[in-house]
Amino acid sequence: MGDGVLTVLVVDDSALMRRRIADLLVEAGFRVETAATGEEALARLPEVDPDVVTLDITMPGMDGLTCLARIMVEHPKPVVMVSALTGAGAGETLEALRLGAVEAVQKPAAGSIGRIGEELVETVRAAASSRPRRVRGLRERLRLARARIVGEDFVAPAPPPPSVAAAGEVEGVVLVGVSTGGPSTLEDILPLLPAGFPWPVVVAQHMPVAFTATLARRLDEMCALSVVEVERATVLEPGRICIARGGADVELARRGGRLQAVCVPSSPDRPWHPNADRLVTSAMRLLPPDRLVGVLLTGMGNDGAASMAELHARGGRTIAESEDSAVVFGMPQDLIRRGGAGVVLPSDRIAGQLTRWLPTAARRAGPASGRKD
Structure with missing residues (x-):
């Protein structure tokens, strides 16, 4: 008025x-x-x-x-x-x-x-202050996004070769922080990761405990990779996406010589849960920066920005969602302001960037089918 x-x-x-x-x-x-x-x-x-x-x-x-x-x-x-x-x-x-x-x-x-x-x-x-999304059908969104990936209409600098992983250990981990607008944004990204994607993915989506199991099941139906909720210690392995359990936090830990995602009680000194900063900080204690990729997506506040900026400063790779696609630009904007975003991309181009950075199995497998064989 x-x-x-x-x-x-x-x-x-x-x-x-x-x-x-x-x-x-x-x-x-x-x-x-x-x-x-x-x-x-x-x-x-x-x-x-x-x-x-x-x-x-x-x-x-x-x-x-x-x-x-x-x-x-x-x-x-x-x-x-x-x-x-x-x-x-x-x-x-x-x-x-x-x-x-x-x-x-x-x-x-x-x-x-x-x-x-x-x-x-x-x-x-x-x-x-958010951006309403006119939501197309999932099939049409995937078709357009795959066309962009195949067209290779953007290229980020090639990263240096990663350090060698120990025998039996995963090569690296993709860490995703997301909040407001997250479920539909994750649908722009995760179904486009191909079956041969070489690193596991761990997602901290701010969400109450009642919803994350349902979110994991829905994404599992859409994705070529397996999607599970972290309700107990979950081994990280290629081909697996781990959704942190709502109402708690998630950390990476090494148990029995294997890297795992572990559900831990929410930290009272952090306002958002599952907490992205806590996830990324725990990962940096266990793996060198070149074996981590941080992805910060839509959400209000600044969760994930400080830790991913630190990861970027140490030589790790980071992606911030661009304002063009973010429902709420707060979290990725804070990462960009800190100088911690290696690449800034709309959500439907992030999967393509990840497959360029981690190409071996992905290129051998080809574009994701959107379902498991």
């Missing part, structure tokens, strides 16, 4: 929940409009023209997923899904993130406003 105050359209069929969310946002300085149904929300969007929409997943009549899909096609806006964040609703919540929602946050129940309310306000504020 031209006065610098951000407007939020709160969509929920519960009058109590609409009032609770509206009170939190008004107190934080937002202008709030409300809608009780998906149909009402769609009708009011052109009139209200909100900076952000908060959207309940479970509503009678038009459900949240249907409403979200129509918003992203008809009137794209940053959308924050508000749900119970339980394991039972994990599939629906992840589908919302795939459809273009910026983030999903916990419903602020009575008596538990506290940190949940703060997180909702922080997420809405970050969403206001």
Whole structure:
């Protein structure tokens, strides 16, 4: 409305929940409009023209997923899904993130406003500066990305030869940090890694514990590589992508002479979990810099930036997602500001860069099929 105050359209069929969310946002300085149904929300969007929409997943009549899909096609806006964040609703919540929602946050129940309310306000504020994604079908996104990889329309400098790995040990590890907008961004990258990709991948995706197992299963169905959740000590080996378990942190450790991803209790002095800085720092204690690649993707805050900048300074390779594709540019932007990004690329070109840096098995295998044989 031209006065610098951000407007939020709160969509929920519960009058109590609409009032609770509206009170939190008004107190934080937002202008709030409300809608009780998906149909009402769609009708009011052109009139209200909100900076952000908060959207309940479970509503009678038009459900949240249907409403979200129509918003992203008809009137794209940053959308924050508000749900119970339980394991039972994990599939629906992840589908919302795939459809273009910026983030999903916990419903602020009575008596538990506290940190949940703060997180909702922080997420809405970050969403206001995010970039809504018009999500194509996965098949079309993969086709276009593979065309770019095959076309080799970008080339980064060749790295120096890596140090020799000890017998029986993996050659190196790719470390990925990602937060807001992560699930759909990971779909731009991981399904494009070919079956012969020579290094394991460990992903720290900021996410509650209820969702990471479902995320790992969905990615496993899409990828040529095996995708598993790190719920216990998991051996790192070529052909495996490890998704850190939500609500905890993940570190690399050497046990019985083998490199493993280990789930550890979340560190109270770090605000984001699973924590990317903690992952990268643990990896640098065990492997030389030339056997590590750090990839920092979309997300608010700066998790991963300090440790990956240090990795880059030591001679390791790093990639920051570019502003062109980042839903929220905070994390990769901080890495770039620190001078720690070796390469800056949109998400659908990152897999191609990784296969150029780690070429032997990848080139022998050819482009990823998007499924396991």
